[in-house]
Amino acid sequence: MLRGVGRHLLVPGKRLSLHSSCAHALALSKHHLPHVPPLASPETRPPLPSTSCPPLPCSPPGYRGQFPSGIMHIVDALSSASKAEITSLVADINASYKLRRYFRQRESARRLAQFLASTSRPSRAHSVMMLAHALGCRFKPNHFESVLHQLSLKDHWPLIPPLVSLARFQCGKTTVRLLNWKTRAFIECHQFGRLDHMIGEFARHNVQPTRRTFHLLVSGHLRNQDLDSAKRYLQLMQNAGFPVDASTHALIVTAYRSLGSDPQVHARALEALLHVDVRTSTRVLNSIIQHLLDIGDECSAAEHINRMIAPSFSKSGTARQPEGTTTGVDGAMSSHLDSSSTRAPAIHPDAATFTILINYLNGQRHFHRVHKVLNRMVEIGVKPDAGVVAALIRTYCLSGHDDMAMGLLAAMLDSDADARGVLALLHVKGIPQFPINVKGIDLTVHVLNAVLPRVMEIRGLSGASLILRIMRSNSIQSNAATVQVFLNYLDRIEHIETSRLIQILRSMSRTVHGLTIRHLNVILRNALRREKHMVYGTGWDATAARFSPTRRNVYGFSGNPHLLDSDNFDPSGTRPPPHRNSCIRSSVLALSRKGVKNDRATFAMWLMHEGITDPTLGTAKSVFRHMIDKGMHPNRYHFTSLMDGFTRVGDMQAAEQVMRSSKAAGFEPNVVMWTVLVSGYARKGKPGLAMRAFRSMVAAGIPPDVPAIDALAHAYFAVGAYSVARNILLELWPRVKPFPSELKNAPLKQLARAFRQSGVPGATGSQSLTLQEQRSFNQKLRQVLREWKALSSSPV
Template identity: 55%
Template sequence: MVDAFTCGTNEQRKRILHGIQECPATRAYFVHRETCGQLAQAMALTTLPCRANSVLTIAHKLGCRFKPSHFESVTYQLSLREHWSSVPSLVSLARHHCGRTTARLLNWKMRAFIECHRFDQLNYVMMEFTRDNIKPIRRTFHLLLSAHLRNQDLDAAKGAIRMMENAGFPVDASTHALISTVYRSLGLDTQVHARALDSLPSIDSRTATRVLNSIVQHFLDVGDELGAAQYIKYFSLIGVDVSSPLGNNITEVVGAHLSRRHHTDPANIIRITPDAATFTMLIDYLANKRCFSQVHSLLPRLVEAGVKPDSGIVASLIRASILNCRDDLAVSLLSSMLHSNDLARALCDLMGVKSVPQPPIDARDVPLAAHVFNAILRRAMELRGLSGARFIFRVMRARGIMPSPTTIEIFLDCLDRTEHATPRQLIRILRSMSTTLSGLTLRHLHIILRSILRREKYLFHGSGWNSTASKFSPIREGTSALPQGHILLDSHTFNIDRGANSCRQFTYDSWLRPLVISLSRRGVRGDRATIAMRLRHESMLDPSLDTARDVLRHMVDQGMHPNQYHYAALMDGYAKGGNIRVAEQIMRAAKDAGFKPEVVMYTVLIAGYGRQGKPELAMGAFRRMISAGIAPDVPAIDALAHAYFAVGAYKVARRVLLQLWTQVKPFQHELQGDTLKQLATAFRTDRGDRGAQRQSLTKNQQRLLNCKIRGFQREWRQLELLRGPQSLSRRLNGCREWLLDHSCYNLVKHRT
């Protein structure tokens, strides 16, 4: 009946209201406001939360009068299921029925706009406070402040603080705590963390836990285990003597060891109670580091802390199990939450595994949520493609779980990576998954931009080993697809805060324009990931990278801190432009800024030297990576083999692939007799690093790899001697350039 009233015409609604009046059993639900309020709350928890509005509208038309508190209760139920898109209309309905609103309702409305990324509506909500003569409270300004920080708008955030102070709410400990929890999108800032840490004694325990979780997450984002360990030691167990802090136990699990200068007397440490988000964060970090035995070591700590597993912990364990190639554990966790033998068997058949009798934790009483399905969606698409995604979506619909923006993001990402969908197909699918673009987020746009940038890279630099080998071989032809200068994107595409206002027409302009305009009208600003993509785009257009440096400088002026991706983007631009010297200087600058050089940065150097026909320098960069304890991955090994292939050293390239193959995945012995082209294709087809060990190399592993590297170098020197003195002279010149680069850097660093 409620659904018919929601979708019916005015005449149909009149007949439904008349039928309710004639039926005493039905009328009883709508004439008493307490009973009707409970019915509306129940409707808010269904798959169609708009039913709650219809229930309240029916009751109002039948003469039932509500208080604002009834609407507040329904709004709270909507927030539990994250039905944020239904909250603004409910608040407007409350004002229409009651003649007024409350500060709490308007705060819920502002929160809903923040969660829906409707930052353009925030000022209108503040105007509603003035219109209804309602005085904003501190939470109102805190919501406004968090919205601007989440939207990377530091100037607007400062304005919100000034508004709060003018309204009689000075900055206090709760404000510093809030800033630390939402500052993650802008980067790592020690001053923010220090102020938040000082505020811990003055805030409630729940907020203190969120603050500490956020600080630890900041350090884990940049791989600083030592910095994270300084704050992990503030956590404590519930019901256990404070002399055995949870922080020390987790620190040992993470593998970070506190040095003397970071040591703090446990008696002077404020003990903070961990929550489910604490363990979710640590499980995700350890799983990404492939420390699966330590993930299981965290589960007893979960019991000791008295933390009840929630859907976030279950989702993290599902992701960890998949990364550990234990799909059976992941399926068992999800099956225990479905409470359906038929769905459980169908899920096992889909994933091709058998259910485990005893999963790592008992998840039968954990409520289902969208992120639990998100955790297994990617693996289902890897195994079964679109049919796997279709099955997961059907199960979600059967259990009344609506797909979240993250669900759409994972689906698009899998289409891009595994199904090799074109950018036009991705845009078309994104539009078809919602009737409007209101569900579009910046992360959805990132996937499409990444796909387009990959095609731009192919157009400018070609694809495969032959594109570089053609520069050094008289018998090979270039693989350029289009003339130099043909681009697919306009730089205005990345200026989301200004919209897409380009005069020229580019290949993807008409497809991207509606997406960019939609985000721009909603007040969404570009984040650090958007700027990193623009750096890669500008580096292809302008080899001097003047524009790229201006973009990076503007980002810093806006209060956003560069991370390793921005440094890698600049390195890639200089390396592709042939200026490897500056690329190495940028990597050292990243190290000085606190970012440990990773395999991506070294791969940029290896590939850059390979494009210049200097395999000996590429091997030098590879050896420095091994000496730093960084394990090579598929792109790094592929770039090294490509460097030798480019100059015609096919035997050395083949030996590099064969001997380094087992560093990233098992070698299939039937490939032993394949040609170099077949080996390279098989090596790149299945990256095989889903369950690979990504920990730092041990000293023994470094010695073994260095022995192999010396063998490669001996074979290369023998090949160079056979080729004659001209080749040897070119190699000596390359070594001389490498020494000049490092001596110049040391001289500049000494003078600085």
């Protein structure tokens, strides 16, 4: 920023105020300045395809675009220039036609700012618009709109509100488009508290909001899980003369996922398909399919998939499917199609459709069906994008095909050095063949975020440093999801303390639009696990102590401290969180200032916390009702949290009733719910009932996993049946993992520890790190944070 300029340009209502000497320098014309020879220009290149201007001198190496070699240096120098230096820079600009045109001709200045907005230092676009205006260039609002659009393409949302304010100051007015950009920026930056001020800002500037304005406000509040505010703006929209129409219903269904699946919302969106354009129709159906897959309703999702794939498939020259059949999520045929759906207009799938299907199959661990989905995508002519690549990388990482995942990433890298570094992670000698062609697909942060968890499992923090270097070398900015992936690794694999996790979050979130509710959820999960350990203990010995005459049970509700308070789970609460955990309190207050509401994941952890701290579960029931009153639909996690609370207090009948309620709500009991029941009977010292619950799970077609088998063995260990616990581990271990032959004669304690660790990727056991290991870890962590800082401040 120009010293003495930026402070005033960003404040609406204040006039441009320059230091006297600086103002005099900027006011001078070429007739008042001594002649300065123009800067030498290198050879020319063809102009950018998006412009119709004549060829311009090319920029120095490292810059994309055609601009004079000295112009970037001038823009960079303005951010920290002294008064004398500014005078000299202005003289250089006015003396050189090739430089002057970029600051005194508004189209050229706009093109320069638009180019800078697409680089990894987009704030320079703001400096260009400021300097050009100070030198006499007069912009129109549409010049700012093109720069704002470029900033949005690169997700540089924090820079948009200041630029909108600058546009109002320089143009003397603002427009509905500029204010809509500002509204969208607040949503993307999770500044939901500012949305309620936008209608007032429209009124202050005498600008009438449009339907799109209200749609933005409604979608923003839905993304913030604020159903009441969304309804309020729908009413304001109608009062302003914009009745709810098909586009409104389409918008609601695409933004409603955070609240859960609602049949009424789906029905109205389906009715709207006849009245919206083809692209919107695809988005609407994609959202409905996503909602249905979220609740595990694969049959209904397949019916809607048939609307998209069957018509497109027949147009590609392949025979039409038999009437009354449906394409499943993997492209297989089934016969569940409602006859009413065949009357709907043909809707074409896009890459997002197949990304949704692949991600769902990944979640179900149906990896063998992913290639069927890819084959169908190729057959109907849908071109894959970065989202499909990211989903496929997750498939390979989850299914153990790390060579394919790393090879796919290496195939997208332009740098041979980066590609070799990725392949060297697993000693992959070459890039294998893939079911899709990634040539021409841009490498994005979503692709790197997909591979980052597995890279850190394989190489730890060194792997994270490599991915961050790849981001920097490809001018890719990290985002909030990158921070979340890194925090998840530190929490689940490294098990670092809550306070340190928050310190790392603070240092990383400054460059990615700040703290989000998902970041807080990682923090709360970390603290909740530690609180659970303090109250109940951990491992088989904590339960066995209850039934042993020689062991002392030191765990229970009374006399144990709690790390968390109820207000830690509600940033929108009216009273500030207590000082019990000041580090968590500061994060909650930061979200509260931004107007962020807690989401369904936060409610699930809140339910579990109340189950730990309140043996009557009265507060947990109130929290559950509060969530429903806010318009959120419970899912498996909420039912599971209630079940866990009831089993902790020994009310197994109530826990089983909650599981039946979950099934009635459309959520079939999964392995986690059954494991909660098995663990509950284990804590009551009833291994026979634990075995009955385990067998019921298997009879229901649900394969056991490591925690389920561990819980069953735990039930027998708790009552002293050590040989039975050992036999359970030996017999069921091969059901989930190959059994290590060297452990055949190992003692039960060693056997149990090895089995539990086999279910946690990258687990190293509960042993404390040595001093040397701690130093090594801290050194690698500092290196990652240095890479992160370098990434956020790297030049073009």
